[in-house]
Amino acid sequence: MKYSNMNPQEIEAYKSDDLRYVAQTTPFGKQLALVKGSGATVWDVEGKRYLDFIAGIAVNNVGHAHPEVVEAICAQARQSLHLNVFGKVLVPVQVDLARQLAKVTPPGLDKIFFTNSGTEAIEGAIKLARRATGRHKIIAFEGAFHGRTCGALSISYREVYRKPFEPLLPDVTFIPFNDLKAAEEAITDEVSMVIIEPIQGEGGVHVPSDDFLPGLRELCTKHGAMLALDEIQTGFGRTGRFFACEHWNVTPDILTVAKAVGGGMPLGGFIARPEVMDLLTDPPLSHMTTFGGHPVSCAAGLASLNIILRDKLVERSERLGGQIRERLWEMKKKDDVIVDVRGKGLMIGLEFRDPEITKVIVKHAQDLGVILSYGVYSGGTVRISPPLTISDEEVDEGLGIIEKAIRLSV
Numbered sequence: 001m002k003y004s005n006m007n008p009q010e011i012e013a014y015k016s017d018d019l020r021y022v023a024q025t026t027p028f029g030k031q032l033a034l035v036k037g038s039g040a041t042v043w044d045v046e047g048k049r050y051l052d053f054i055a056g057i058a059v060n061n062v063g064h065a066h067p068e069v070v071e072a073i074c075a076q077a078r079q080s081l082h083l084n085v086f087g088k089v090l091v092p093v094q095v096d097l098a099r100q101l102a103k104v105t106p107p108g109l110d111k112i113f114f115t116n117s118g119t120e121a122i123e124g125a126i127k128l129a130r131r132a133t134g135r136h137k138i139i140a141f142e143g144a145f146h147g148r149t150c151g152a153l154s155i156s157y158r159e160v161y162r163k164p165f166e167p168l169l170p171d172v173t174f175i176p177f178n179d180l181k182a183a184e185e186a187i188t189d190e191v192s193m194v195i196i197e198p199i200q201g202e203g204g205v206h207v208p209s210d211d212f213l214p215g216l217r218e219l220c221t222k223h224g225a226m227l228a229l230d231e232i233q234t235g236f237g238r239t240g241r242f243f244a245c246e247h248w249n250v251t252p253d254i255l256t257v258a259k260a261v262g263g264g265m266p267l268g269g270f271i272a273r274p275e276v277m278d279l280l281t282d283p284p285l286s287h288m289t290t291f292g293g294h295p296v297s298c299a300a301g302l303a304s305l306n307i308i309l310r311d312k313l314v315e316r317s318e319r320l321g322g323q324i325r326e327r328l329w330e331m332k333k334k335d336d337v338i339v340d341v342r343g344k345g346l347m348i349g350l351e352f353r354d355p356e357i358t359k360v361i362v363k364h365a366q367d368l369g370v371i372l373s374y375g376v377y378s379g380g381t382v383r384i385s386p387p388l389t390i391s392d393e394e395v396d397e398g399l400g401i402i403e404k405a406i407r408l409s410v
């Protein structure tokens with residue numbers, strides 16, 4: 001297999017050319033050189049095996065290189081690659097995926113605009129909300145993360161990442177997550193969109209109280225603002241429901257997807273009721289993308305969606321997630337280095353006493369063969385989001401390694 005079993009000199013040459021030729025956004029260089037994945041297991045260039053407890057950050061919900069997804073990719077690639085996606089050309093595989101998606105989205109949210117990524121889905125949501133309301137004020141939340149392009153960055157909370165790129169979008173107000181009183185004050189008749197992750201991901205896996213999202217829904221309806229739910233990380237069974245909003249029976253006006261929607265290929269989208277989405281036809285071509293909804297990505301997404309439904313992976317996520325959190329609570333009782341265990345389904349946050357210990361634990365776990373990570377906005381919280389297909393035995397093995405990594409770190 002290409003790139004496998006490299007000798008140390010070859011690996012060093014790749015690492016040094018990576019620093020030289022590939023743009024970096026951290027000063028540290030790459031820590032892992034992964035070249036193969038199957039199910040919940042990945043291998044590095046030297047053939048070392050790891051259990052993947054983050055699934056490419058909630059992307060590989062059906063596992064790495066699921067044979068049916070790979071077959072769908074190959075079959076579509078043999079038939080066609082890019083064929084001009086929007087405007088004039090009908091791409092049947094896009095329609096097939098959109099049809100299937102309409103069966104699993106909240107009631108009425110039947111129309112999707114396909115993008116390449118999550119941040120582009122957010123850009124589309126911002127434009128659609130402006131177009132639908134004729135307003136431009138946005139309410140976002142402390143701890144929120146929605147992406148790195150200028151619009152998405154404007155509504156992401158961490159100032160350190162926004163400041164160097166200002167001025168960004170005007171009239172964005174951040175209010176505390178899970179604070180209905182603050183929402184009541186902030187949501188007025190001038191607001192175009194309230195955007196929220198139903199469970200905050202990068203902010204540290206925060207689950208709102210049961211009245212929060214229904215309360216936001218009511219406020220948005222009262223003031224004619226669009227409620228946009230960013231389900232880029234929480235969608236496709238990750239939280240034990242197909243979409244996290246189902247935990248609270250909340251139907252948004254706009255829903256954004258990415259990550260798992262493409263089954264491991266780049267794909268995203270923003271979804272709305274047809275009468276809202278159709279506003280983008282006036283003026284014609286109000287929104288466009290060259291590659292969004294690429295046929296190969298849609299074929300992979302369709303295969304992946306069918307696997308999630310057929311193999312009841314949503315239910316599996318709920319069951320396994322509950323079991324993992326129980327085991328983590330047991331660990332917390334024994335060890336006061338753990339301060340909290342949060343999440344729903346297989347979207348789990350494990351908060352440690354301080355971010356330095358968290359880093360050491362993640363490093364030890366990696367050396368012992370489990371890949372973990374912490375949220376970009378929450379250094380103290382380790383995320384656990386394995387493929388929904390992970391076996392009970394692999395969960396057991398991985399949790400044993402995490403326990404060992406904690407013992408080695410304190």
Ligand SMILES: Cc1ncc(COP(=O)(O)O)c(C=O)c1O
Nearest residue numbers: 117118119145146147232233258
């Ligand atoms: C909730 C949420 N929104 C948006 C994004 C941005 O998605 P992408 O990295 O595909 O641009 C992410 C990525 O982590 C995310 O977690």
